[in-house]
Amino acid sequence: MSSDRVNRRDLILSVASELFRERGYDATSVREIADAVGVTEAALYYHFKGGKRELLEAVFECEMPDFKRVIETCADKETFAELTACLLRQFKETGRETMERFRWFLSEFANLNPDERRIFQQRHVEFQKNLAALLEQFVDDPRDARFLALGIMSLFIGYGQIFWALDLESVVDVQPEDVIGTIIKYMKL
């Protein structure tokens, strides 16, 4: 069937994506990917003529974290407390997956070429700008709004890397709202 054919490439991509994230690019062989999909290496090379490296590029593209939805969901809040509560809620719902991707991009950063790095960096700059725009409602100095946006971003990502990627949650028994929430509780805004 035609749809089977069309989907075959996507299937390879999603399997490769999972294995790359699980074991890392260098530790994953084309053989393993082909086996997991249930095709031969030769078939895989038919779909990805650029070989393993093209596979990586395709995974980069489709696994790139996207923060647009987070900003959109929290755009209409009228107080700082409501805004941060909304961000925290989003983080608890979808942050785990985003943080796993972030960890992978970070660990594979050495395998990216300058262009690919730029794209990933640009995503974060974009998020920072959007968040800063939201914060300007509650902060007089736009410079402060920008720095606060970066700080909040650091706080969330720091939590994600320590407690989820490093699995410290299994040792310490805290929740995002405890750690991030307490910092925010002490902020005069």
Place this chain on the structure above:
Amino acid sequence: MSSDRVNRRDLILSVASELFRERGYDATSVREIADAVGVTEAALYYHFKGGKRELLEAVFECEMPDFKRVIETCADKETFAELTACLLRQFKETGRETMERFRWFLSEFANLNPDERRIFQQRHVEFQKNLAALLEQFVDDPRDARFLALGIMSLFIGYGQIFWALDLESVVDVQPEDVIGTIIKYMKL
């Protein structure tokens, strides 16, 4: 000379450590390490009978981040502002290297066995407890002190991963004192 002989093992270790951090464990071959040291593979296997895996274990041990010095340096501060300023100063001085190691441990987490993971996690729990103890001077609720310690840790590590490991500093042009300092500026402590 005897000292040459004693140091040979350490030399291999430091070269391996650098290559592992630069390219990752899986992407670094024993051949490359031996070449970089200037010995043959066979000589390397004489010093590390457990092969590549033993090399990794040894690197884990000697590259493990240690926060003791940070806590000691900032232990005598009398206000929250002084304490955070001291932490920020330490971070600017030695944080870059610590954060590079953190990034590496994070990216190689899948290659660690449960025991090794525990040791790394334990280091962070220890730091958190020490920092919480310092914060109890300025915060009434010990529970809040603990959560604030975790939050501050998240903030610093988040900054390090985003702006240094991801090299966002080259795109955004901020400094740790801008981002972390602004968050702290808005805290009522």
Place this chain on the structure above:
DNA sequence: GTCTATAGGCCGATAGAC
């Protein structure tokens, strides 16, 4: 302790039949 030589395996990639 360090070397040379080599075993044995998995790697990425391709040719050519169907």
Place this chain on the structure above:
DNA sequence: GTCTATCGGCCTATAGAC
């Protein structure tokens, strides 16, 4: 499009001479 078969190369690791 998918297969079988295969190539040359690099990998980890070891045996044995010096």
